[in-house]
Amino acid sequence: MPKKEMNIDLEIFQILNEDGRIANTREMPQLKDDDIKRMYESMVLARVFDDIALKLQREGRMLTYASLMGQEASQIGSALALEDEDWFVPSYRENGVFITRGFPMETLYLYWAGDERGMKIPDGMNALPVSIPVGSQVPHAVGIALANKLTEKKSVAVVYFGDGATSKGDFHEGLDFAGVFQVPCVFICQNNQWAISVPVKKQTAAETIAQKAIAYGIDGARVDGNDVFAVYKVVKGAIEKARVGKGPTLIECYTYRMENHTTADDWKKYRDPSEVEWWKHRDPIERLKKYMEDEGIWNEAYDKEVWDNAKAQVSEAVKKFESVPPPSPLDMFTNIYEELPPEIEEQRKDFE
Amino acid sequence: MKLNLVQSINLALKQEMTRDPNVVLLGEDIGKDGGVFRVTEGLWQQFGDNRVIDTPLAEVGIISVSIGMAIAGMKPVPEVQFDGFSLPMLDQLYNHAGRMRKRSQGRWHVPLVLRVPHGGGIRALEHHSESLEAFFTHIPGIKVVTPSGPYNAKGLLVSSIRDSDPVVFLEPKRIYRAIKEEVPEDEYTIPLNKAEVVQEGSDVTVIAWGAMQKIVREAVEQLAGKYSVEILDLLTLYPVDRKTIIDSVKKTGRAVVVHEAPRTCGYGAELIATINDQALLNLEAPVARVTGYDIPMPLPKLENYYIPDVTRINRAIENVMEF
Numbered sequence: 001m002p003k004k005e006m007n008i009d010l011e012i013f014q015i016l017n018e019d020g021r022i023a024n025t026r027e028m029p030q031l032k033d034d035d036i037k038r039m040y041e042s043m044v045l046a047r048v049f050d051d052i053a054l055k056l057q058r059e060g061r062m063l064t065y066a067s068l069m070g071q072e073a074s075q076i077g078s079a080l081a082l083e084d085e086d087w088f089v090p091s092y093r094e095n096g097v098f099i100t101r102g103f104p105m106e107t108l109y110l111y112w113a114g115d116e117r118g119m120k121i122p123d124g125m126n127a128l129p130v131s132i133p134v135g136s137q138v139p140h141a142v143g144i145a146l147a148n149k150l151t152e153k154k155s156v157a158v159v160y161f162g163d164g165a166t167s168k169g170d171f172h173e174g175l176d177f178a179g180v181f182q183v184p185c186v187f188i189c190q191n192n193q194w195a196i197s198v199p200v201k202k203q204t205a206a207e208t209i210a211q212k213a214i215a216y217g218i219d220g221a222r223v224d225g226n227d228v229f230a231v232y233k234v235v236k237g238a239i240e241k242a243r244v245g246k247g248p249t250l251i252e253c254y255t256y257r258m259e260n261h262t263t264a265d266d267w268k269k270y271r272d273p274s275e276v277e278w279w280k281h282r283d284p285i286e287r288l289k290k291y292m293e294d295e296g297i298w299n300e301a302y303d304k305e306v307w308d309n310a311k312a313q314v315s316e317a318v319k320k321f322e323s324v325p326p327p328s329p330l331d332m333f334t335n336i337y338e339e340l341p342p343e344i345e346e347q348r349k350d351f352e
Numbered sequence: 353m354k355l356n357l358v359q360s361i362n363l364a365l366k367q368e369m370t371r372d373p374n375v376v377l378l379g380e381d382i383g384k385d386g387g388v389f390r391v392t393e394g395l396w397q398q399f400g401d402n403r404v405i406d407t408p409l410a411e412v413g414i415i416s417v418s419i420g421m422a423i424a425g426m427k428p429v430p431e432v433q434f435d436g437f438s439l440p441m442l443d444q445l446y447n448h449a450g451r452m453r454k455r456s457q458g459r460w461h462v463p464l465v466l467r468v469p470h471g472g473g474i475r476a477l478e479h480h481s482e483s484l485e486a487f488f489t490h491i492p493g494i495k496v497v498t499p500s501g502p503y504n505a506k507g508l509l510v511s512s513i514r515d516s517d518p519v520v521f522l523e524p525k526r527i528y529r530a531i532k533e534e535v536p537e538d539e540y541t542i543p544l545n546k547a548e549v550v551q552e553g554s555d556v557t558v559i560a561w562g563a564m565q566k567i568v569r570e571a572v573e574q575l576a577g578k579y580s581v582e583i584l585d586l587l588t589l590y591p592v593d594r595k596t597i598i599d600s601v602k603k604t605g606r607a608v609v610v611h612e613a614p615r616t617c618g619y620g621a622e623l624i625a626t627i628n629d630q631a632l633l634n635l636e637a638p639v640a641r642v643t644g645y646d647i648p649m650p651l652p653k654l655e656n657y658y659i660p661d662v663t664r665i666n667r668a669i670e671n672v673m674e675f
Contacts, residue, residue, distance in 0.1 A: 087424075120457035128423070129455045133447050139413055140448065143420020143428075150376065150402050150426070157420075169440075173413030180408055335458045336493055338516045341545065341591030 007219040010208050012254055015229040018282055020290025029233045033297050039080065039228050040292060041306050043072040043285050046096035048310040049105055050259075052318060053095075053112060057263045061322070062113045066093045070226070070258030073284030074190045075160075076100050077231030078253070081239055082158060087126040087148075089141040089159040091134070093190070097160060101125065105317035106324070115327055126155065134195075135165030138187070139174035145183035145248070156184045156242045158235075164195025166212065167203045175250065179216040184242035186235065187250045190225060192257035197270040209252040218248045225255030226284040256282070355535040358528045360502035361391050361467075364509040365429065367539065369399055372427060375513060378405045378414055379431030379467075388433050389469055389528055415441040415466065419449050422464040427513060431467045435522075436479030438468050442487060449518040450493025465512045465519045470498065471563050471612050472659055473526035475652040482649050483613035485561075488520045489590045489622070495544055496589040498522040500565035502533040504587055507542030515544060524563035531566065547593035549600065553582035556606040556672055559597065559623060561586040564610045564660060571665040579673055589619060597623065598630045605636040606672045610660050615643040637675030640668040 017023040031039075050069050056062040068075060075096030082088060088097055098108055103122065111118025111130065119129040131137035141159030148155045165171050166189060178185050189209050193200050206212060213220025219241075223234045231253055238249035256279040260267050267276070292298035333340065333348040340348070355363065369375045377392060383406040386393030396404040407414050411432055418428035432438045445466075453461045472481030488496045497512055497519055499505035505523070512519040550565070551572065558581055560568045565585050572581045582600050586592060601607050607627060609620035624639045642660040650658050 116454070117457060119455050121459040123459070128452075128460070131448075133443065136416070136444065136447060139416035140420035140423065142413075143417035143422070144424040145420075146417060147421040147424035147426045151374075151424075169412055170416060173408070173410040173416070176408050176410065177413050177417050181405075335453045337453070337495075338461065342594070343591055 008210065008214055008221075010211055010222055012222050012224050013230050013234060014224040014227050015233065016227045016287055016291055018287065020287050020294065022291070027233060029229060029236070031229070036288075036292060036297065039076060039232070040285070040288050040298075041310070042076045042080070042100045043096075043228065043288065044306050045310040045313065046072050046076060046099055047285060048307070048314045049095060049099060049108075052314050053109065054259070054263065056109070056318070062109065064262050064264050065112050066262045067257075067259035068093050068096050070256045070279060070283070071190055071192055072096055073228035073288070074188070074225040074231055074253035074255045077228040078158065078188055078235040081232050081236035083239075085126065085153075085155040086239065087128075087141065087144050087155060087157040089128045089137050089144070089157060090130055091137060091161050091165065092130045092132050093162065094130075094160050098127075101127065103127070105314060106320035109317060109321040110324060113321065115324070116331065117324070117327060135161055135168035135170040137161070138165065138171050139177065141185050142174045142178045142183055145178070145185035146181055149181070149183050154243055156186060156239045158186045158188060158239065160188050160190065162195060163189060163191040163193070163200045163203055163209060164198070165189070166209055175212070175216040175218065178248040179218045182245070182247045184245070185248045186238045186242055187248065188235065188253060189251065190253045190255055192255050194257055194261070194271070196261040196265060210250060213250040216250070218250060220250045220252070222252045222254060225253030226282050226287060228284060228288055353535060353537060354532045355502045356529045356532050357499070357502045357505050357523070358389060358391050360506040360535045361509055361523065362393060362395070363535065363537075364506045365392065366395060366398070368510060368513045369395065369403060374425065375427045375429060376403055376405065376421065377429050377431065378407050378418055380407060380409055380414070380433055382406060382431055387431060389525060391467070391523075392431070411437050411440050412444060416444045416448070418464045418466075419444060419452070419462055422462045422518075423452065423460045427463055429465045429467060429513060433469070434476070434480040435468055435470050435482040435484050438466070438484065441466070445488070445494060445518070445520070446491050450491045453493065453517075461516055462518045463516045465509070465521050467521045467523060469525040469528075470522035471524055471526055472649055472655050473563060475655070478651060481655065483611065483644065485522060485589055485611075486613060486617060486619045489619060493517065495519045495591065496522065497544060497587065498524065498562040498589060499587065500524065500562055500585050501527070501531050502535050504542055504548070506535055507540050508544070508587060510539065511541040511544050514541070519544070522562060526563040527566055542587065544588045545591045545593055547587055547596040548585045549596065550583040550585050551581065553580040553604065555579045555581060555604055556608060556669055557582045557584060557600040557604045558608045558610065558665070558669065559584045559586065560610040561589065564612060567660060567662060568610055568665060571662040571669070574662065574666060575669060579669065581669065594626055594630070597626065601627050601631045602634045605634050607639045608642060608665070608668045608672055609639060610642045610665055612644050612659055614646045615641060616646050618643055637672045640672050642668045
């Protein structure tokens with residue numbers, strides 16, 4: 001029997017190298033200057049959002065927060081590859097995806113400050129809220145994709161998770177179902193090397209995450225997660241392939257978590273500072289900046305404008321989020337069932 | 353027409369699938385094979401691969417993919433083969449199915465019905481005979497329904513499928529084929545918050561659900577002429593019909609709760625707390641419990657010593673009456 005042809009490349013796919021040069025001209029996606037600027041501006045915005053979140057947390061104005069610093073190319077490159085009707089299913093580190101998809105920043109801050117109203121998914125946006133139990137959201141995307149397939153919608157479901165999630169049963173069962181039912185779903189693993197203090201080597205004896213696709217009979221790809229062009233190109237290709245019924249793809253974005261796991265963590269306990277330093281030189285924002293400078297679409301004045309603009313937007317969002325009056329304690333009792341059962345109705349009255 | 357429980361559930365599924373193209377069944381061996389209890393027999397032949405989906409052997413996959421489908425606007429009705437295998441699903445039920453309405457602030461909800469063949473008494477292998485209702489009723493955002501016969505099974509399942517919240521539907525497998533009842537072909541629903549007064553009485557209230565209903569009725573029949581026993585069939589465990597329970601206990605002043613599950617933190621404890629809250633001063637005796645023991649469900653050679661039977665139920669009724 002002939003073997004099924006599978007498309008897996010375990011080399012790290014790269015277009016923009018560490019020096020900000022195009023390493024692979026043939027693969028460079030068709031992007032206008034404005035598209036590239038949008039990538040840069042979105043990455044800067046995510047970085048500023050993140051930076052301010054950490055600051056607010058230190059000042060006690062926000063609770064535990066999971067930083068995405070270092071993963072901007074993986075998040076923004078992929079988020080820009082989605083069409084409006086596509087679904088994204090996040091873990092808890094996808095603030096860059098949320099912002100790029102148009103989720104209001106003040107609402108995100110509200111969530112990270114412990115306010116349930118921050119989980120409100122805006123009407124018209126096909127997204128699930130932040131999912132904290134690691135990997136548990138992976139099969140939800142498969143179910144969404146299966147529903148889209150059965151009801152003949154053209155929408156693709158894109159799900160995000162980390163290297164740690166690939167150890168979970170939910171990951172296995174989700175990818176298994178996705179392969180069996182050939183659903184329009186794209187799995188984006190941001191392999192940021194660390195699941196809190198456990199390195200990826202201790203998550204799996206497999207050399208790569210991408211190769212796990214082979215076992216599920218689906219396509220896999222391994223991409224430089226700090227290269228926004230490569231991420232965009234590979235994710236875009238996988239989404240379009242899924243949209244025309246050619247099945248799911250597992251994409252490993254090889255990247256790095258430059259910050260702590262969350263603000264409740266201290267990476268100095270388990271990481272060598274030289275490793276963090278090494279990755280700092282691979283900062284996805286710096287890399288794109290060098291490229292843009294060489295191409296003549298970046299200069300100091302533009303850069304100042306980009307950062308100032310990002311800071312102004314974020315500070316506006318902070319102002320908005322901090323001026324939201326505290327939630328009514330009675331909100332606890334909303335959105336439990338379509339109609340509140342008498343038990344809870346009574347508990348609510350008791351509370352009042 | 354006269355149908356058993358398997359046939360009435362099959363009929364409800366068939367009619368709801370005909371009515372609503374978004375109703376989709378998922379599970380292990382539910383297609384060509386018709387399910388391990390043959391509940392879905394003939395449905396794959398009628399509705400095809402896209403409506404009756406044989407899944408990989410993965411309980412978490414079944415429930416979590418169903419959650420995704422429900423969020424995206426479908427009405428999945430997943431089946432788990434046996435109660436003991438539903439435990440890995442608790443994570444997804446607790447963290448996502450019961451919480452998605454809250455987690456998305458009302459943007460998404462999860463209208464699915466998880467069908468679980470439930471309880472013991474069929475001489476099955478280990479892990480095939482558990483009673484887990486208290487695990488499910490403890491999950492906020494979930495409804496828990498359990499029929500006790502062919503007629504109420506059909507009406508309750510139709511209501512569950514049409515409900516917009518996640519429902520765990522516990523099917524008493526011991527009586528799948530033990531009872532035949534008149535089941536109308538025509539559509540009918542039974543509300544998901546209403547207990548049934550199966551038999552009116554004035555001396556003592558016996559509360560049970562699922563397969564225990566049949567045993568309770570047999571037990572009470574033996575006491576005919578001696579005591580006037582009121583029998584309640586809860587049908588829905590969450591949200592439970594507390595009014596019917598309290599009205600009954602206020603009338604009789606005595607109650608016995610019967611369930612197969614272990615005693616400690618069993619659903620009976622919740623019922624007794626409810627009675628204490630609202631009818632303590634009407635009680636002539638402490639409420640008695642006839643339950644399984646706090647031990648792993650025994651294998652078939654001993655299971656009949658574990659499951660409440662006529663003798664144990666009647667002894668409890670006598671004790672309560674003579675208190």
